[in-house]
Amino acid sequence: MFSDSLKLLFTVAPFAAVTATTIADIQGTRFTSSYAGKNVTGVTGVITAKGNSGFYLSGEPSDDIRVSNGLYVYGSTSAVVGDNISLGGKVSNYRSSSYPSYMYLVELTSPSNITIISSGNEVTPVVLGEDRSPPTQYLSALDTGSDGWLSVPNNVSQVSVRNPELEPAKYGMDFWKSLDAQLVVIPHPVALNFDNSYGEFWVRGDWEVTGLNGRGGLTLTFGEDGIPDANPEAIIVGSPLDGTKNPEVAVGTGISNITGIISYQFGFYTVLPLTAPTVVSTPDPTVPATTLRVSTDNACSLTLGDYNVENLAPDSDHLGSIADHIANHLLSPDFMFVQEIQDNSGPTDDGTVSANITLATLSAAIADAGGVTYNFTEISPEDGKDGGQPGGNIRVAYLYNPEKLTLAPGKAGLATEAVNVTADANGLPTLSLNPGRIAPDSSAWVSSRKPLAAEWITASGDKLFTINVHFSSKGGSTSNHGDLRPPVNSPVAQRTTQVKAVAALVQSILDIDPKANIIVSGDFNEYTQTRSVLASLNAIMTEIDEAAGIDEVERYTYVYDQNTQQLDHIFISPGLAARGVEAEHIHVNNWAPSYDDRISDHDPTVGKVLVC
Numbered sequence: 001m002f003s004d005s006l007k008l009l010f011t012v013a014p015f016a017a018v019t020a021t022t023i024a025d026i027q028g029t030r031f032t033s034s035y036a037g038k039n040v041t042g043v044t045g046v047i048t049a050k051g052n053s054g055f056y057l058s059g060e061p062s063d064d065i066r067v068s069n070g071l072y073v074y075g076s077t078s079a080v081v082g083d084n085i086s087l088g089g090k091v092s093n094y095r096s097s098s099y100p101s102y103m104y105l106v107e108l109t110s111p112s113n114i115t116i117i118s119s120g121n122e123v124t125p126v127v128l129g130e131d132r133s134p135p136t137q138y139l140s141a142l143d144t145g146s147d148g149w150l151s152v153p154n155n156v157s158q159v160s161v162r163n164p165e166l167e168p169a170k171y172g173m174d175f176w177k178s179l180d181a182q183l184v185v186i187p188h189p190v191a192l193n194f195d196n197s198y199g200e201f202w203v204r205g206d207w208e209v210t211g212l213n214g215r216g217g218l219t220l221t222f223g224e225d226g227i228p229d230a231n232p233e234a235i236i237v238g239s240p241l242d243g244t245k246n247p248e249v250a251v252g253t254g255i256s257n258i259t260g261i262i263s264y265q266f267g268f269y270t271v272l273p274l275t276a277p278t279v280v281s282t283p284d285p286t287v288p289a290t291t292l293r294v295s296t297d298n299a300c301s302l303t304l305g306d307y308n309v310e311n312l313a314p315d316s317d318h319l320g321s322i323a324d325h326i327a328n329h330l331l332s333p334d335f336m337f338v339q340e341i342q343d344n345s346g347p348t349d350d351g352t353v354s355a356n357i358t359l360a361t362l363s364a365a366i367a368d369a370g371g372v373t374y375n376f377t378e379i380s381p382e383d384g385k386d387g388g389q390p391g392g393n394i395r396v397a398y399l400y401n402p403e404k405l406t407l408a409p410g411k412a413g414l415a416t417e418a419v420n421v422t423a424d425a426n427g428l429p430t431l432s433l434n435p436g437r438i439a440p441d442s443s444a445w446v447s448s449r450k451p452l453a454a455e456w457i458t459a460s461g462d463k464l465f466t467i468n469v470h471f472s473s474k475g476g477s478t479s480n481h482g483d484l485r486p487p488v489n490s491p492v493a494q495r496t497t498q499v500k501a502v503a504a505l506v507q508s509i510l511d512i513d514p515k516a517n518i519i520v521s522g523d524f525n526e527y528t529q530t531r532s533v534l535a536s537l538n539a540i541m542t543e544i545d546e547a548a549g550i551d552e553v554e555r556y557t558y559v560y561d562q563n564t565q566q567l568d569h570i571f572i573s574p575g576l577a578a579r580g581v582e583a584e585h586i587h588v589n590n591w592a593p594s595y596d597d598r599i600s601d602h603d604p605t606v607g608k609v610l611v612c
């Protein structure tokens, strides 16, 4: 009682140094330290590791699970690992940058009066999965809203402002903060993505996880309570403290035990290994071809493919590999939704907008690789108006097998002409332009790809409507371990409007024929779990994964940070859903043995539908 009030007296007095402060006192039960800006003396702890600009201390453990007994000291010392030292210094809540959304780290700066008390002390690391285990669903108590960390509006509050009491059993950020600067063991780590250009990669350890897929990654899913699961049980592995280099990894690579320090850097809670771990197991690099084939005796049966081919130009090095994927992994679907087709001059900014040479080159390469000879259709955008790599004029396009379907007769639209839906002589829906772009002058599409609608006549004589989309990318979004809660999902309002514009065209077809065959497919740059964005389309169509009953953890086409995730979606109309569908994601890229072996950042998808 007495010592508590005495401490309080000292901490509030700006002129006095606080004496005999413990690391636990400095860390406290929240994200930032109440001692920030104050000088402390008589802090004791054993040096657990040294880094380039500082060292880590382990003080007396606290009984309170929220309180870390680790502390980073910014400064140098001649004392060595294993030395129990006493020192003074100034407590600081530090972040290298407020952009993009970094959290504060508690540290001791200007260390002074460093005295060695004893040497050769061993610090027992916290074995994660044995002593402590991370929670598996939520990141932060501040992520309120029905979509959890994916809720809108974004950036409703900031951790640094609210500075909540830590709840490490429930929230991942709180869990990792409660271990700040402590020495831990991550047993049997498995990589969850590729190593980045700094040699960092995400892992899960030998503890309970949710969202585990067959490859070993963690998929973004819904939790049991229906709120999105952010996979907070994963952590990123930073550069080893001894200057050694992390190994090259891929999704599912097994790694040797990591002993390291928990820290926060570049927007994420991070483990800094004392020394680099090694690879102990490598997943099978074989990617089987799709099992979906067309029924040759049934003209109603069609296969479709969807593939973001990543900035494809006629002279792209990866064109042959893309063609091989389409011919030999997707097995030449009857029609393909492709995204990121560049104009005939690629990224050269020379006013070229047509992509007919890009598409003809791709089509020829697919035929050379043993696939079908595709015809194609596109509408060239206005120069420089649709975003993406400067000069590339990326757009969406269709490849189609002319023996299985042809474009319905009609006039092709121009870049600025809006397609609409009318009833034909038989009272069936028809597009005013074929193909045609959806509301190209709408503000929804500023610096973004306009969706391409097309009307087809199948070999069975049925009508099929398709809309190929590539919505605004997530560039400018903030870290899922960041200060802004929920994290900024950029540009979520624009993407929501884009989905609504597509849903409106679908609705105008359904208004005329509720049983119409309609497929909306492409790169949505959004997760199924961000329900607010996809709501307008979900209200009138079904995602093919759902209709086909694909296991939730196997629904992914992309890997980013700790999550395998689905950015690419195929939505089908009620008429198609009623007849039954099949679908498979073909992981030609996210199962690559290394980042450099990846051909595109997205995996393609194959589906099979019955149009009659």
Ligand SMILES: *[C@@H]1O[C@H](CO)[C@@H](O)[C@H](O)[C@H]1NC(C)=O
Residues within 6 Å of the ligand: 014, 015, 016, 017, 037, 038, 039, 090, 110
């Ligand atoms: C903290 O210590 C530094 C360096 O010894 C000194 O310059 C500063 O005045 C002290 N601040 C307070 C609040 O005691």
Ligand SMILES: *[C@@H]1O[C@H](CO)[C@@H](O)[C@H](O)[C@H]1NC(C)=O
Residues within 6 Å of the ligand: 044, 045, 046, 084, 085, 117, 118, 121
């Ligand atoms: C380090 O020294 C302090 C102060 O004497 C002591 O309380 C603490 O138990 C020591 N730690 C270890 C691991 O010996």
Ligand SMILES: *[C@@H]1O[C@H](CO)[C@@H](O)[C@H](O)[C@H]1NC(C)=O
Residues within 6 Å of the ligand: 041, 042, 086, 087, 088, 113, 115
């Ligand atoms: C330096 O540390 C020693 C040992 O903890 C302590 O006795 C002394 O008071 C400290 N001196 C200052 C100026 O803080």
Ligand SMILES: *[C@@H]1O[C@H](CO)[C@@H](O)[C@H](O)[C@H]1NC(C)=O
Residues within 6 Å of the ligand: 155, 484, 488
């Ligand atoms: C987040 O919200 C804060 C407080 O309203 C504001 O200062 C900041 O600019 C916002 N940041 C972003 C990226 O929206």
Ligand SMILES: *[C@@H]1O[C@H](CO)[C@@H](O)[C@H](O)[C@H]1NC(C)=O
Residues within 6 Å of the ligand: 127, 185, 186, 187, 188, 257
């Ligand atoms: C990895 O860590 C676990 C948990 O501490 C331990 O049981 C196992 O023996 C360790 N493996 C190696 C190779 O050190």
Ligand SMILES: *[C@@H]1O[C@H](CO)[C@@H](O)[C@H](O)[C@H]1NC(C)=O
Residues within 6 Å of the ligand: 354, 356, 357, 360
């Ligand atoms: C591309 O379009 C131009 C202009 O319409 C035409 O002259 C050329 O033959 C086309 N090339 C291919 C490969 O389709």
Ligand SMILES: *[C@@H]1O[C@H](CO)[C@@H](O)[C@H](O)[C@H]1NC(C)=O
Residues within 6 Å of the ligand: 375, 376, 377, 402, 406
């Ligand atoms: C291929 O597409 C072009 C341009 O749309 C069209 O003129 C041609 O008839 C199509 N070929 C076949 C076989 O459908």
Ligand SMILES: *[C@@H]1O[C@H](CO)[C@@H](O)[C@H](O)[C@H]1NC(C)=O
Residues within 6 Å of the ligand: 418, 419, 420, 421, 432, 433
């Ligand atoms: C639909 O498009 C056609 C052809 O562009 C145009 O003549 C017609 O006015 C449009 N109808 C509506 C309702 O916009």
